[in-house]
Amino acid sequence: MKKLINEPGAVVDEMLDGMVAAHPELRRLDGTNVLVRGDAPVDGKVAIVSGGGSGHEPTHAGYLGEGMLDGAAAGEVFTSPTADQLNEMIQATDSGAGVLCVVKNYEGDVMNFDTAAEMAGMEDVEVEQVVVNDDVAVEDSLYTSGRRGVAGTIFVHKCAGAKAAQGADLGEVKAVAENVIDNVRTMGMALTSCITPEKGEPTFDLGDDEIELGIGIHGEPGTERADIMSADEITEHLTENVLDDLDLDEGEEVVTMVNGMGGTPLSELYIVNRKLQSMLDERGIETWDAWVGDYMTSLDMMGCSVSVLRVDDELKELLAAPAKTPALTVTEE
Amino acid sequence: MKKLINEPGAVVDEMLDGMVAAHPELRRLDGTNVLVRGDAPVDGKVAIVSGGGSGHEPTHAGYLGEGMLDGAAAGEVFTSPTADQLNEMIQATDSGAGVLCVVKNYEGDVMNFDTAAEMAGMEDVEVEQVVVNDDVAVEDSLYTSGRRGVAGTIFVHKCAGAKAAQGADLGEVKAVAENVIDNVRTMGMALTSCITPEKGEPTFDLGDDEIELGIGIHGEPGTERADIMSADEITEHLTENVLDDLDLDEGEEVVTMVNGMGGTPLSELYIVNRKLQSMLDERGIETWDAWVGDYMTSLDMMGCSVSVLRVDDELKELLAAPAKTPALTVTEE
Structure with a gap:
């Protein structure tokens, strides 16, 4: 470790x-x-x-x-x-x-x-x-x-x-x-396990060519262990599950979050966001705001989650309201 | 990869x-x-x-x-x-x-x-x-x-x-x-190599019990390959080199940055910051502001750098001035 x-x-x-x-x-x-x-x-x-x-x-x-x-x-x-x-x-x-x-x-x-x-x-x-x-x-x-x-x-x-x-x-x-x-709905995946300080070794075993879909933020098992896929395929899988569950209609507005699990470079999260936004576009769903970054991690795990939040006027106003915290700052327009 | x-x-x-x-x-x-x-x-x-x-x-x-x-x-x-x-x-x-x-x-x-x-x-x-x-x-x-x-x-x-x-x-x-x-002066270190997408394997080899002190942001060799140390020992090493070079006097004010290399959990960067701030305290150097996060990374490398900036009144005013960017937002007081 x-x-x-x-x-x-x-x-x-x-x-x-x-x-x-x-x-x-x-x-x-x-x-x-x-x-x-x-x-x-x-x-x-x-x-x-x-x-x-x-x-x-x-x-x-x-x-x-x-x-x-x-x-x-x-x-x-x-x-x-x-x-x-x-x-x-x-x-x-x-x-x-x-x-x-x-x-x-x-x-x-x-x-x-x-x-x-x-x-x-x-x-x-x-x-x-x-x-x-x-x-x-x-x-x-x-x-x-x-x-x-x-x-x-x-x-x-x-x-x-x-x-x-x-x-x-x-x-x-x-x-x-x-x-x-x-x-709001979310689904995550892992390319690698996290390693807790106390245990000092991977929380779960994942082969060199495997990923875990539907992973939990403590490395709990997900829905499926799959062969490694492209970022676009992974994003499709996560996003389809999220959108199916949220049952959005064309023309509705959402805020999205591509969240890194801790060990994933920001560049890769943007690649996921690119595909996520193109999927929403295709479905006629309007992204009012898109968050990309490490918001809720799992130590050093490599992977990401995709969240979609359906927003109404009140939620948009509250999301845009000022905030001043170590991890998130929102300024008044 | x-x-x-x-x-x-x-x-x-x-x-x-x-x-x-x-x-x-x-x-x-x-x-x-x-x-x-x-x-x-x-x-x-x-x-x-x-x-x-x-x-x-x-x-x-x-x-x-x-x-x-x-x-x-x-x-x-x-x-x-x-x-x-x-x-x-x-x-x-x-x-x-x-x-x-x-x-x-x-x-x-x-x-x-x-x-x-x-x-x-x-x-x-x-x-x-x-x-x-x-x-x-x-x-x-x-x-x-x-x-x-x-x-x-x-x-x-x-x-x-x-x-x-x-x-x-x-x-x-x-x-x-x-x-x-x-x-401003900086020094970095790596626990692991980064892996570039084109090469698909570690840029350099580092043993399971080794770290690289003085690493560059592309994985260029540093000053020393050392046995793994505690966070406090690593922070001491980086900070002493930075402070020696900056030649600060007691009572001077600084802004510090603990920068993550991309694959390091934020919790670990805070542990480094804890030691960094206690070292500055001991030397009578005053931290005007402390930044902790991933500001300049090396893909998925695990490691960190420590930066110290000596600040005068003008630099403090400019650092506190409003900024609104994807990675850094500063609001007016």
Whole structure:
């Protein structure tokens, strides 16, 4: 194993320290792996928080800041944060206007967020929760009942975060998050496995001429192991599955995301985006905005996911609203 | 070789198409691998252009836009763009106020930019050139006489771009670029080789327990092949070389960059940043801003570089000035 780390057991702790060193506008809650906006709780604003296992950077702490998240809890690599830490995060970010928890659909995450919400509720914090399940690849999987939550989660952070920044109440913010969840679909693939620091060897075996279609962000098995294909063929496979599930009509508008898994050069993600956009063109679907980059990764895995979000006027306005975070900055037009 | 590509020979062409599809505010000059700001030439503004071999994305086209570059020429992977294409770029971006070419120090790039500047000069375009040579690792190298130009180039794009956006004339913009070049130093390292699409196998051999210190961004040999070390030891080695060369005094202010080579997870770059910032603290050097991310990559290489830029009041103002590009957005405070 070759990694830029010190002790495998110190990866999350040291990464969080390095992140706060780069972004002094963030603050680490004492004795936890929770980062919050330095100005949390923000007076009168509904807080948006998220969290999950580490290894998916910039998810989630990279989205902390104006117009997106108020708190992000980092579990150990590919491991849910504890309910105690999630509870601390909820309480530290609540201004009295309530807290929306954005949870990716993995059993550990859902269970620990549930417990944390109960704990915070006993301290009179109003907590609501949404569960993101955008991965169309498999119905049930290792760690998950139902569909997994993957890169589409970042659209939830952006839209719910913008709604909260506009002064909406908890119910309104939750409704926006649910609107995104209802309208976003994702599918991913891997050229190579990831290697976790603790294990130090590939999470799964993939032959030199094989790829895994429908991969999960922890290297969970997908739908199909296939012979290596061209970027266009891979993009077709992912995009067709996503579009079939989303059931778009001609003339509808979408925002797309080509997400890198961590080890894939940006040039290759643009090659995927080229094919994705030509497929949408052919179907008469209009791309209102196209995101390309590493938004939710799987350590050093090579591969990508394709997400498509159907957008209405409200979601477009919220996506275009200002955001200022380490991983995503949106300026006013 | 496992890559998200179609034909190896089509990588640059398809990447550029995919980039324009994601960023319709950019424009590709017909029949070339040159991208420009859609609104180029910008009335009355000095144009800043750059270019070089592909494989370093988001360098350079990712920095096209308000407050940074007006034009970016993409050669084939690790190959200089032709003088003809550079000349087309210079002419397409010149508003009459002149063009500053920001050139990384590689023989092919310098030669072709020189020729292009002569060609454009014959068409009465006023052209100035700066050559970035921030890599402290080696004095001469494969492809280069003198020091190589690496990730510090992005600071040149940012500062010169901001100065031009403020309405400065060509001489003033060039002086800012030279100020950055005089005050920035970088050193890199690799855990693994990159694999170019055309060759399809590692550019150089590195044992399972070896790393290359002082690597160039095309995999050119560095200063030393060493046994694998901890992230802290690697950071110490890179940072000490950079600081020694920059000869900083206690109390001086710097901007730092931990740059990923393409295949390295963001979490690991933050671990490097943690150590870098603690080393600066110990020396009484003040970090005014810290950049962490993939700014100038080497395809899928795993590794990083550390850059340190000494900043004065003018450079701080220019670094903080607004920028809106695919890879870097800076909002007004």
